Amino acid sequence: xxxxxxxxxxxxxxxxxxxxxxxxxxxxxxxxxxxxxxxxxxxxxxxxxxxxxxxxxxxxxxxxxxxxxxxxxxxxxxxxxxxxxxxxxxxxxxxxxxxxxxxxxxxxxxxxxxxxxxxxxxxxxxxxxxxxxxxxxxxxxxxxxxxxxxxxxxxxxxxxxxxxxxxxxxxxxxxxxxxxxxxxxxxxxxxxxxxxxxxxxxxxxxxxxxxxxxxxxxxxxxxxxxxxxxxxxxxxxxxxxxxxxxxxxxxxx
Numbered sequence: 353x354x355x356x357x358x359x360x361x362x363x364x365x366x367x368x369x370x371x372x373x374x375x376x377x378x379x380x381x382x383x384x385x386x387x388x389x390x391x392x393x394x395x396x397x398x399x400x401x402x403x404x405x406x407x408x409x410x411x412x413x414x415x416x417x418x419x420x421x422x423x424x425x426x427x428x429x430x431x432x433x434x435x436x437x438x439x440x441x442x443x444x445x446x447x448x449x450x451x452x453x454x455x456x457x458x459x460x461x462x463x464x465x466x467x468x469x470x471x472x473x474x475x476x477x478x479x480x481x482x483x484x485x486x487x488x489x490x491x492x493x494x495x496x497x498x499x500x501x502x503x504x505x506x507x508x509x510x511x512x513x514x515x516x517x518x519x520x521x522x523x524x525x526x527x528x529x530x531x532x533x534x535x536x537x538x539x540x541x542x543x544x545x546x547x548x549x550x551x552x553x554x555x556x557x558x559x560x561x562x563x564x565x566x567x568x569x570x571x572x573x574x575x576x577x578x579x580x581x582x583x584x585x586x587x588x589x590x591x592x593x594x595x596x597x598x599x600x601x602x603x604x605x
Contacts, residue, residue, distance in 0.1 A: 421451030428457070437464060453484050462494065471498055482515060489517045489525050496528070505535050523552035527559050530566075539566040557586030561597055568600070577604040 428443025444461035447454050458481045465474035478495040481488060492515035499508035509532040517525035530545030546563040550556065564579035580600050583589060589597065 417451050421447045421454045421457065424450060425454060425457045452480065455481065455488065474498065486515055489515055489522055493525060493528055505532055508532055509536065519548050523549040530562060534562060534566055539569040542566040555586055557583045557589045558593065560586060561589065561593060564600065573604055577601070580604065
């Protein structure tokens, strides 16, 4: 196995979202942050206050838009489940026209666009979604995956950097970022990201393997030996990767 193949093998594969036979739940982001809700509740509107009245109208309008978007979304899911894909896609687009922040509609539309090889449209929709919610790491990972498949590793990494997951969650995100740093021979940053991922999910043998590769690249032989040993002892490597690890262990011992 050559180095390029191994690097590909150690990347996180971000799956295309699958269509569900059931309608996905309403998006969790439809509710305001708890702190904001408490702050609003602490300041009751005066009946005669025009600004307060406008606020009530705006809230009713927002709720109405969300409800209409949700209704369009559920109709679109039903159409897709009947095999009426094109009509369903139009329905998801209508839901997003009503409420661009309806993330389940966007996610499902992106999945369908990818399944029909309309990659540019899928990428554009993901970019729109990230512009609305920069913390959606799922959208960021999928957009970065599209860029990786287009051989644009630097831009894929920029996407992950702009929409980074916190260090205390989402180990898949950090492992994906590590793999991209490694592909660009930025091994110190790859080491840091792999260590973050493994701190959250220490049983992932393939990430120990990736860490070992980067340790060896910066000539930290002892650390590389330990990482490859952990990769082997994890017991969950594919046979070809296990053979590679055993080869590296023989070199380092």
